[in-house]
Amino acid sequence: MPPAPGHGPAPVRAPAPVPASRLRRVAKPAGVLAGVLAAFAYVGTVDPNETGHYPVCPLLRLTGIYCPGCGGLRSAHAVAHGDIAAALGSNAVAVVGYAVFAVLWVLWMVRAAAGRPLRIEPKAVHWWAIGSVLLIFSVVRNLPFGSALAP
Template sequence: MDASSTSPGPAAPARQGPPPALARQGPPPALVRQGPPPAPVRASRVRRLAAPVLTLAGAVAAFAYVGAVDPNEPGHYPVCPLFRLTGVLCPGCGGLRSAHAFARGDLVTALGDNAMAVAGYLVFAAFTALWLVRAFRGGPVPRIALGPAWWWAIGTLALAFTIVRNLPIGSVLAP
């Protein structure tokens, strides 16, 4: 016989918590909620409007700065690194000049500098307007939930825009 099996071992730790029969019963009857769930608390109009208003304020501030500081003057903004290294116009080239013209109300020049950027400005304006209206009325926040096919279409459009604006036939699209 082994000496360790005959000697008494350490005592088992005391069990913590309720007895197993009570643990399976659930909460006491006093803690069980009776009746319908409470209505969700609606945020105040000021709180709902904070995010879209701050987003709009940021965009207005950015356009005000670009409208005041001319990107056509050298030294204010960095040159596109892709254009500097390769001479190829990326889809964003001319975007600051386009924003400058757009901020000053010259839509024809803005479209000539970067038509894709102007389309982006208009989509952003429409989305922000929808967001503001829904926030004011207490409706759901608009979501941008595009499927993969849409993202591929947008990418293909940007690639086609880049290729065409770098060809002699697409010089109208170059800034």
Template sequence: MWRRLATPAGTLAAVVGAFAYVGAVDPNHPGHYPVCPLYRFTGLYCPGCGGLRSAHAFVHGDLVAALHDNAPAVAGYFLFAALWVVWAARAWRGRPAQLRLGSAQMWAVGALLLVFTVVRNLPFGAWLHP
């Protein structure tokens, strides 16, 4: 039975390790992480810009700063946690992990990220800059 939890546990360990590293190495100080290529060459913020700063703030318990740096990333952290719990519970019971997103859901997520990206790059969306 414990063998079935190996993959979910390994995935969780990798994610916890990544968050621990980002929590220990502050992305607000230049030189630790590469600059976003889109931002570097165009000055535009992609939907992932601010994700590392968001993760750093999240690890340190500053949810307001995490949301400011990248709100969709914070939603992703909570979504990952919920999906991981479901995955682990299904694995514990010997059931296959199933996540079935239809094309409508995928298009909706893509549209939300596109709108977020466009708005954060417009003058009135400056409050969404990381």
């Protein structure tokens, strides 16, 4: 016969989750920043303007057409040296990407320190808009009137 309610072994309860320390919460954004800073430090010391350090863009090599990423390393090198004008001249979209990353990283760090997750859930329309901007940028930088956007 089963034991009557309230009698018998007590149910086993999982221990309450221990809140993560602030240091533990900011470890991921801090690690991502460390990786990004290491990459910028490397590109800042190994000049992409000198041939032989980095591979050539395959699209540029095969077709002579600048892709949306062409000039990105030169742009990162210029940013690492504080030359924003040269960075914009090498790849304006990359500079905008660096700025967007910086804003999102700060938001991530602030929310992580407060113990709140950062949720970014772009919809399909956002991805289409980003792709469209990159396509337009690629086409314009390869036309004669858009040569100022070419690296």
